[in-house]
Amino acid sequence: MKKRNKYTLLLIAFLCLLYYLYPYKIEAIGYYHKIWAHRVNSIEKLNSAVNYFEGIELDLVYNSDKNYFDVNHPPTKSINLHFEEYLNNLEKEKFPYLWLDIKNIKKENAKTILVKLVTFFKAKRYPLNKVLIESKNAKELPIFEKSGFKTIYYLPYELHKKDSLTLAKEILKIKKVILQQPNIAISSSFKDYNILKKEFPKHPKYIWALVKPIHFNHLKIRKILKDESVKIVLLNYHSFRGNR
Secondary structure, X not given: OHHHHHHHHHHHHHHHHHHHHOOOOHHHOOOHHHEEEOOOOOHHHHHHHOOOOOEEEEEEEEEXXXXXXXXXXXXXXXXXXXXXXXXXXXXXXXXXXXEEEEOOOOOOOHHHHHHHHHHHHHHOOOOHHHEEEEEOOHHHOHHHHHOOOEEEEEOOOOHHHOOHHHHHHHHHHHHHHHHHOOOOEEEXXXXXXXXXXXXXXXXXXXXEEOOOOOOOOHHHHHHHHHOOOEEEEEEOOOOOOOOO
């Protein structure tokens, strides 16, 4: 009996590991076209992810001193991976959708960031309409939209945890942004989906559903994927190399 229990536990552990590494999660069956890989912040992970997903999300920090984009998600320690080097490792003529979470767009550097991105992508003949620029600083995004990029407003975090008064104020701010920028999409965690569905039922949404290997959110994630206003859902992707 003890031996059988041991084998059962090993089998369960193996299946959990397989699920952890397998790119096509069961909750996304039928909606894989809406699934992109989250936090693809290394060349190794990039080269793996493009074999399974039409789009990838990565994090960029603009280094104004050295005038380059660092592929990194602070506070994780930087490996000094330049965005140019990152994309140069893509196969020629392979253009996955790119969701760029640019961590430090602000008034002082927005135009510089825009010019650098446009120059780089045009030199590579990369279609700008396949590049999404995401920022918490929505007021700096119109110049990116005018240049041909898609733009995403990264909403305040954990709306579902805010008290009713604070939430009402945040919703008003978001609605003001949308009124001023009707083509801007909104992005948030799947934990805030019910709020977004209620307040912005038809507005384009980009959602990240980052869950543990064993979780109980399958039905909620499927509900989100079925929503036509949800354009993309980011899920965890763990490659054998380059996870960071």
